[in-house]
Amino acid sequence: MATPTLKQFRYFEALARHGHFGRAADACAITQPALSVQIRDLEQILGVQLFERGARQVRLSGYGEDVAPRVRDILRAVDELADLCRSARDGLSGRLRLGIIPTIAPYLLPTLIPILNDTYPGLDLHVRETLTSKLVRELTEGRLEAAIVALPVSEPTLAEIALFTETFVLVRPMADADRPIPDSTTLQKMRLLLLEEGHCFRDQALSFCSIPSARPRGGLDGSSLSTLVQMVGAGHGVTLIPEMAVPVETGSAPVSVSHFDNPRPTRTIGMIWRRTSPLADRFLDLSQTVNRAADRLLHGQERAKTAS
Secondary structure, three states, X not given: OOOOOHHHHHHHHHHHHHOOHHHHHXXXXXXXXXXXXXXXXXXXXXXXXXXXXXXXXXXXXXXXXXXXXXXXXXXXXXXXXXXXXXXXXXXXXXXXXEEEOOOOHXXXXXXXXXXXXXXXXXXXXXXXXXXXXXXXXXXXXXXXXXXXXXXXXXXXXXXXXXXXEEEEEEEEEHHHOXXXXXXXXXXXXXXXXXXXXXXXXXXXXXXHOOOOOOOOOOOOEEOOHHHHHHHHHOOOOEEEEEHHHHHHHOOOOOEEEEEOOOOOOEEEEEEEEEXXXXXXXXXXXXXXXXXXXXXXHHHHHHHHHHHO
């Protein structure tokens, strides 16, 4: 009797995730006909139809829904076996799939990646930038090894370690530069521009201002800090951004940047990974490298601010 192959399981997982033969084939670096053949062979081996094929979309059948978590468990176990052998043999080397949230990635990565290349010359880094909720899901499903996020995540299956804390700053139109800095109560009455729902930074800003996340709001829900800052420069409102984003985001807009009085709003940045990962000890070393990059970035910004 024929048995499924790991390759077929990986193709099945890709198709289940993308819901589209073309995108799944691209993700697997094969042709669409080849992927279709492998999925059909897998269905014949298992004796059930795993997908419902529509004109524009492919979705898991009832049987497919039952099979999908078991396939992910198998693939995760295989990957962790490879990680175990790699850790014992080479330390931190080979492929590392690292997730990072959008309010950190553009600012930290330009400093972090050269340091990683120097520290781990055998590392093949693959970066995935997306929201925390997606990173957590992809970590638990074995599609990422680790992620850099704002803490806490509080997912029992994931280990987390704090790296550094940074403050939020207020971005206002340049015409408001000499006005008193508003406190959290005053901010409630202002047009506060925020990232769209799903960004943890949005929730942190709302928490500082004591604004319920469910309250209807006017203004703008942006998809990036850059959009928010540009809208502030156009006189549309005010916003909060993390301090590490200031040099990148405020240079091309007529805005002023102010620090709040104490207690200042802050966030804690950390790393997370699966508790069962054989690379857990290596990730502790990696977290120190990430922290070193953050120190270099934030101290460099502080020196530049002092010099100006």
